[in-house]
Amino acid sequence: MPTEPSDPPHRALPGLSEDWPRRVADRIVGIVDRIRGATDRPTANLARRLVYGLVMIVLAILMFVLGVIGLVRLVDSYLPADVWATYVLLGGFFGGIGLLVWAKRPHRAAS
Numbered sequence: 001m002p003t004e005p006s007d008p009p010h011r012a013l014p015g016l017s018e019d020w021p022r023r024v025a026d027r028i029v030g031i032v033d034r035i036r037g038a039t040d041r042p043t044a045n046l047a048r049r050l051v052y053g054l055v056m057i058v059l060a061i062l063m064f065v066l067g068v069i070g071l072v073r074l075v076d077s078y079l080p081a082d083v084w085a086t087y088v089l090l091g092g093f094f095g096g097i098g099l100l101v102w103a104k105r106p107h108r109a110a111s
Contacts, residue, residue, distance in 0.1 A: 017023075068090075076086040 072083075072086055072090060075089060076083050079085045079089070
């Protein structure tokens with residue numbers, strides 16, 4: 001019955017111990033683990049924050065659009081005129097908010 005080949009014996013180099021291949025491999029693995037720990041975790045955290053931020057922005061825009069649609073329908077159901085009255089009322093309201101924000105801006109921002 002043939003015997004299984006074993007690991008070839010390591011030749012000791014002058015000035016090195018017998019276990020130098022294991023020590024070198026452990027040192028390389030340790031360096032790679034440190035580099036990966038310093039780059040992998042911060043990159044994953046950044047990617048996670050970007051994805052969650054984009055999802056929150058998209059949901060906020062969606063909520064704003066659906067809220068304006070709901071507000072138009074709500075005001076339209078209570079005003080006696082056609083939908084143009086709702087547009088005038090809400091346009092004046094949002095226009096007034098825009099003018100208020102415009103008045104609060106820094107004066108150097110417009111130039």
